[in-house]
Amino acid sequence: MLFDHYDPLKKEMFGVLDKDGKITNKDFEPDIDDDTLVHMYKTMVLARIADVKALQYQRQGRMLTFAPVQGQEACQIGPMAASAKSDWLVPAFREAAAMLYKGVSLKQAYLYWFGNERGSRYDDDVNVMPINVPIGSQVNHAAGIAYAAKLKKSGEAVITYIGDGGTSHGEFHEGVNFGAVYSVPMVTIIQNNQYAISTPRELATKAKTLAQKASSYGIPGIQVDGNDVLAMYEATKVALERAKNGDGPTLIEAVTYRLGPHTTSDDPSIYRKETEVEEWREKDPITRFKKYLSNRKLWNKDKEEKLQEETKKFVTNTFKEVEKTGQYGVDDVYDYNYETMPDDLKAQKEAYLAYLKESEGE
Amino acid sequence: MAKLTLLGAINNALDQQLEKDKNVVVYGEDAGFEGGVFRVTKGLQKKHGKDRVFDTPISEAAILGSAVGMAANGLRPIPEIQFSGFMFPGYNQIAVHIARMRNRSRGKYPMPIVVRMPYGGGVRALEHHSESLETLFAHIPGLKLVIPATPYDAKGLLTAAIKDNDPVIYFEPKKIYRAFKQEVPEEEYEVPIGKARIVKEGSDLTVVSWGAMLHETQKAIKDLGDDYSIELIDLRTIAPMDTKTVIESVKKTGRFMVVHEAVKTLGIGSELISRVNEGAFFHLEAQPTRVTAPDITVPLPKGEHHHIVDAKRIAHEIKKLAHFE
Ligand SMILES: Cc1ncc(C[n+]2csc(CCOP(=O)(O)OP(=O)(O)O)c2C)c(N)n1
Numbered sequence: 001m002l003f004d005h006y007d008p009l010k011k012e013m014f015g016v017l018d019k020d021g022k023i024t025n026k027d028f029e030p031d032i033d034d035d036t037l038v039h040m041y042k043t044m045v046l047a048r049i050a051d052v053k054a055l056q057y058q059r060q061g062r063m064l065t066f067a068p069v070q071g072q073e074a075c076q077i078g079p080m081a082a083s084a085k086s087d088w089l090v091p092a093f094r095e096a097a098a099m100l101y102k103g104v105s106l107k108q109a110y111l112y113w114f115g116n117e118r119g120s121r122y123d124d125d126v127n128v129m130p131i132n133v134p135i136g137s138q139v140n141h142a143a144g145i146a147y148a149a150k151l152k153k154s155g156e157a158v159i160t161y162i163g164d165g166g167t168s169h170g171e172f173h174e175g176v177n178f179g180a181v182y183s184v185p186m187v188t189i190i191q192n193n194q195y196a197i198s199t200p201r202e203l204a205t206k207a208k209t210l211a212q213k214a215s216s217y218g219i220p221g222i223q224v225d226g227n228d229v230l231a232m233y234e235a236t237k238v239a240l241e242r243a244k245n246g247d248g249p250t251l252i253e254a255v256t257y258r259l260g261p262h263t264t265s266d267d268p269s270i271y272r273k274e275t276e277v278e279e280w281r282e283k284d285p286i287t288r289f290k291k292y293l294s295n296r297k298l299w300n301k302d303k304e305e306k307l308q309e310e311t312k313k314f315v316t317n318t319f320k321e322v323e324k325t326g327q328y329g330v331d332d333v334y335d336y337n338y339e340t341m342p343d344d345l346k347a348q349k350e351a352y353l354a355y356l357k358e359s360e361g362e
Numbered sequence: 363m364a365k366l367t368l369l370g371a372i373n374n375a376l377d378q379q380l381e382k383d384k385n386v387v388v389y390g391e392d393a394g395f396e397g398g399v400f401r402v403t404k405g406l407q408k409k410h411g412k413d414r415v416f417d418t419p420i421s422e423a424a425i426l427g428s429a430v431g432m433a434a435n436g437l438r439p440i441p442e443i444q445f446s447g448f449m450f451p452g453y454n455q456i457a458v459h460i461a462r463m464r465n466r467s468r469g470k471y472p473m474p475i476v477v478r479m480p481y482g483g484g485v486r487a488l489e490h491h492s493e494s495l496e497t498l499f500a501h502i503p504g505l506k507l508v509i510p511a512t513p514y515d516a517k518g519l520l521t522a523a524i525k526d527n528d529p530v531i532y533f534e535p536k537k538i539y540r541a542f543k544q545e546v547p548e549e550e551y552e553v554p555i556g557k558a559r560i561v562k563e564g565s566d567l568t569v570v571s572w573g574a575m576l577h578e579t580q581k582a583i584k585d586l587g588d589d590y591s592i593e594l595i596d597l598r599t600i601a602p603m604d605t606k607t608v609i610e611s612v613k614k615t616g617r618f619m620v621v622h623e624a625v626k627t628l629g630i631g632s633e634l635i636s637r638v639n640e641g642a643f644f645h646l647e648a649q650p651t652r653v654t655a656p657d658i659t660v661p662l663p664k665g666e667h668h669h670i671v672d673a674k675r676i677a678h679e680i681k682k683l684a685h686f687e
Contacts, residue, residue, distance in 0.1 A: 064486055064663055115486065115663030133489050134448060135420050168419030170451060198396040199417050270396045326664070333661050333668040348626070348656045352668070359678050 002028060002238045003220040003250070008211035013255060014235060015225035019283055021291025030234040032081070034298055040081045040101075040229060041293055042307060044073040044286050047097035049311045050106055051260070054113065057319060058264045066113035069096045071227075071259035074285030075191050077101055078232025079159055079252075082240060088127040088149075090142040090160035092135070094191070094258075098161070102128050106315065110322045117332070118325075127156070135166045139175025139188060146184035146249075157185035157243040159236065165196020167213065168204045176251065180217040185243035187236060188251050191226065193258035198271040211253035219249050226254030227285040230292070257283070330356075366546040369539040371513035372402050372478075375520040376440065378550055380410045383438060386524065389416045390425060390442030390478075399444060400480060400539060422452030429475045430459045438474045438524060446481035446533065447490030453498070460529045461504035473529040476520070480536035482574050482623055483670050486663040493660055494573075494624035499531045500601040500633070506555055507600040509533040511576040513544040515598060518553025526555060535573035558604040560611070564593035567617040567684050570608060570634060572597040575671070579621050582676035590684050600630055608634065609641035616647035617683055621676055626654040648686035653679045 006012040016025045023029050032040075051070050057063035069076070076098035080089065089095070089102045096109055103126040112119025112131060120130035129145075132138035142160035149156040166172055167190055179186040190210045194201050207213060214221025220242075224235045232254060239250035257280035261268050268277075293299035334349045335341065341349070366374060379386050388403055388410075394417035397404030407415040418425050422443060429439040443449045449456070456477065463471045483492030499507045506528060510516035516534075523530035558570075561580070569592055571579045576596050583592050593611050597604065612618045618638050620631040631652035638650050653676055655669050 065488055112662075115666075117662055117665070131489075134450070136451075165420045168421045168424075170421060170423050196391075196420055197399065198392045199420075203417055204419050265399070327667065328665045330668055333665045334656070334658060337658050345657055352656060355675065355678065359674065362674060362678060 002235065003222050006222050008209040008214070008221050008223050008253070011209060011223070013223045013225055014231050015228050016230040016234065017228045017288055017292055019288055021288050021293075021295055028231070028234050030230055030237065032233065036081060037293060037296075038298055040077050041289055041299065043101045044077050044097065044229070044289065045307055046106070046311050046315070047073050047076075047100055048286060049308075050100075050109070050315050051096065053312075053315050053319065054110070055260065055264065062323065064113055064115045065263050065265050067094045067263045068258070068260035069094055071257045071280065071285070072191055072193060073097045074229035074289065075189065075224075075226035075232050075254035075256050078229040079187070079189060079236035082233045082237040083157070083159060085125075086127060086154075086156050087240065088129070088142070088145050088156060088158040090129045090138050090145065090158060091131060092138055092161050092163060092166065093131045093133050094163070095161050099128055102126060104128055106318045107322055110319060111325065114322050114325070116325060116328060117336070136162065136169030136171030136175070138162070139172050140178065142186055142188070143175045143179040143184060146179055146186040146243075147182055150182070150184050155244065157187065157240050159187045159189060161189050161191060163196060164190060164192040164194065164201045164210060165199060165204050166190075167210050176217050176219075176249065179249040180219045183246060183248035186249040187239040187243060188249065189236070190251070190253045191256055192253055193256050195258060195262070195272070197262045197266060200271075209253060211251060214251035217249075217251070219251060221251040221253065223253045223255060226256030227283050227288065229285060229289050256285075363545045363547055365543040366513045367540045367543050368510065368513045368516045368535070369400065369402055371516040371546050372520055372534065373404065373406070374546065375517040375524070376403060376406060377409065379521065379524045380406060380414060382550070383524075385436060385438045386440060387414045387432065387437055388440045388442070389418050391418055391420055391444045393417060393442045398442060400536065402478075402534070403442065422449060423455055426452035426455035426460065426477065429477070430455060430463065430473065433473045433475050434463070434471045440476045440478060440524065443477060443479040445491050446479040446495055447493045449479060449495075456499070456505070456531075457502050461502045464528065465504060472527045474527045475529045476523045476532050477529070478532045478534060480534045480539070482535050482537055483660055483666060484537045484574065486666070489662065492666070494622065494655075496533070496600050496622075496624055496630050497628055500630060504529070505601060506530045507533065508555055508598060509535065509573045509600060510598065511535065511538070511573055511596050513546050515553050515559070515596075517546050518551050519555065519598065521550060522552040522555050525552065530555065533573065537574040538577060541577070553598070556599045556602045556604055558598055558607040559596045560607065561594040561596050562592065564591040564615065566591040566615055567619065567680065568593045568595065568608070568611040568615045569619045569621060569680065570595045570597055571621040572600070573623065575621050575623050578671070578673045579676050581673035582680060585673060585677050586680060590680065592680065603633065603637070605637045605641060608638065612638050612642040613645045616645050617686075618642075618646070618650040619653060619680065619683055620651075621653045621671065623655060623670060625657045626652065627657050629654050648683055651679060651683050
């Protein structure tokens with residue numbers, strides 16, 4: 001099995017593609033049909049353009065604080081492509097690319113960072129949990145969703161994400177451990193993007209790799225080149241098979257890099273050098289995958305130009321729609337706190353509405 | 363004297379106490395190298411060294427639990443929680459250990475800890491970045507809770523908190539971190555914990571507030587002009603509460619209002635009104651009033667204006683209360 005070939009304690013990292021898009025590891029090249037490969041690529045490009053645009057909008061004061069995903073598209077698109085529609089995604093807060101692949105619309109994704117809860121209300125057939133800001137807590141949710149899937153024999157598996165910094169959190173440990181104890185169908189992907197805000201990966205843990213933590217839970221762990229979308233696909237596919245066979249959780253460390261700031265409020269120049277960023281730009285996951293697709297004659301310059309143009313238009317139009325929503329009304333604030341609004345809260349709402357009326361023109 | 367922002371005054375107090383007391387340590391997520399996400403601790407690591415000012419793993423339980431150990435072994439830890447909304451994983455350590463250790467050990471292990479955390483809304487922030495959770499600390503016996511509203515008080519209260527041998531939760535109103543500057547003495551001074559401040563004397567009505575909301579209230583009072591004589595009190599310390607200052611004021615004015623950002627039910631306003639009823643019942647000319655957020659989750663920014671009270675709302679409620687016959 002794949003996981004036996006790569007020992008995190010020896011810092012053996014799994015990869016399939018080199019930076020020119022050539023296959024270096026024939027044994028583990030995933031078998032993916034052409035349409036899916038192209039769809040994966042297109043979603044990576046969508047995520048990237050949506051991200052670049054959102055940064056612009058934010059700088060123009062049209063978008064609120066948000067967490068850019070640039071550089072991490074491969075470790076999100078690979079796993080999502082390997083999952084079934086019914087498998088769950090339990091994100092942290094930097095998984096826009098994964099969410100888009102799983103069926104969250106760009107409008108929904110944007111609405112959240114625009115400051116509207118409707119951006120956490122995805123379509124009914126989309127098994128994606130809302131963005132999770134409190135570090136680590138989502139891992140326990142994933143364990144619970146997977147436990148329920150096992151109990152119901154629904155055949156669903158769960159993929160959850162966490163950052164390198166998040167692995168220091170108690171809830172990471174508790175969630176992975178809980179899942180392992182009950183052998184639930186769960187895959188935890190650590191996106192090791194080298195930083196937790198300003199804090200480098202070395203300060204998160206003394207361990208050489210994050211993948212090796214798996215051994216303390218008695219589950220397999222593997223370190224994967226997180227900028228290699230095919231390797232991420234393959235590792236997740238094997239992990240999902242294990243999960244669905246009842247063999248329990250897997251831990252995947254995706255070694256990647258956050259090309260942008262932590263959020264739009266962050267100034268990365270304080271804690272990292274531009275030369276380091278440039279080195280990682282050379283390993284851009286999208287460029288690599290594009291080269292692979294071109295080598296396979298699935299992609300070319302004309303297609304690229306068309307895709308870029310169409311995607312930019314789509315993103316711009318979507319954001320215009322989002323902007324039109326503006327501030328929201330009183331009902332939205334009050335009506336979703338309980339299934340049935342308690343009388344006491346009703347009275348508070350009525351008092352507020354009365355105030356709005358009385359104070360008009362004050 | 364230097365003109366400092368509230369944020370600058372906190373930095374100054376930390377710097378001074380790190381200098382004066384070698385047992386003081388300052389730490390938290392991103393609090394060392396870059397000086398915290400708000401830069402409150404900027405420059406402190408460079409000046410006082412990595413052993414005393416440091417970055418921690420993302421683990422609120424470790425940040426606060428280790429403070430218990432450090433305090434037991436002679437240090438005066440000043441841990442930072444990045445945003446008050448993220449204290450919950452560490453709340454266990456605050457509620458079950460920090461607050462209780464002195465009592466449990468019959469004084470052997472006091473907990474001279476100051477837990478700093480930015481709090482409050484109105485800054486168009488993400489989820490969990492806007493809450494006002496005063497009640498969750500004021501309700502726990504053994505803890506003190508202070509909230510400065512001015513740079514002068516920020517330094518004086520923090521200095522007093524650091525010198526206090528009991529644990530102090532120090533809330534930083536992030537909305538006014540850099541809102542204005544004030545003369546702050548360079549030398550060490552303390553603003554006593556447990557003492558409210560009469561911001562403005564008046565005879566018709568007493569309003570109590572704190573933190574960023576104090577400034578909204580001041581704005582409301584200014585907008586109302588000279589027609590109303592309002593006594594404004596900055597509570598400054600939530601626990602232990604300065605009941606005396608509040609009661610004396612209400613005895614004089616006969617009307618009482620509390621303004622806070624936190625939700626209504628069991629907000630600090632409930633406690634203040636109970637105390638006013640206990641201490642000044644026969645002086646009241648109108649029902650005590652609280653102007654607070656409603657009992658709903660803080661909305662994301664596109665709905666937050668329905669949650670947080672503003673100067674307009676406060677002025678509206680003051681007029682109503684002042685005219686109540
Ligand atoms: C419990 C908790 N504590 C603190 C924070 C503030 N915070 C937000 S993101 C972040 C760093 C996360 O780093 P990492 O897990 O590596 O993920 P990345 O941001 O790199 O994707 C911190 C400390 C939080 N969201 N939740």
